[in-house]
Amino acid sequence: MLCNELSGYEVLSTGPYLLLQFTANSATPGQGFAATFHFQPPPDSTAADSDRLLKLSFGKAFESLGPEVSATSK
Numbered sequence: 001m002l003c004n005e006l007s008g009y010e011v012l013s014t015g016p017y018l019l020l021q022f023t024a025n026s027a028t029p030g031q032g033f034a035a036t037f038h039f040q041p042p043p044d045s046t047a048a049d050s051d052r053l054l055k056l057s058f059g060k061a062f063e064s065l066g067p068e069v070s071a072t073s074k
Contacts, residue, residue, distance in 0.1 A: 011020065020035070 011018070
């Protein structure tokens with residue numbers, strides 16, 4: 001899938017892992033990408049289990065997200 005060709009596309013993982021790869025170059029102009037995700041814990045888990053799984057999955061990077069990156073102008 002190429003940037004600016006499709007928006008609102010939904011990706012669903014039916015397993016415990018999902019990898020999305022973004023490749024950029026200067027040959028194709030664009031603004032990058034934006035993504036959101038929804039984490040759904042197993043049906044038999046508790047809220048404490050969900051918090052623990054999030055921390056295990058994302059570690060410190062999830063707890064302290066950095067600043068947004070914006071386009072620069074010449």
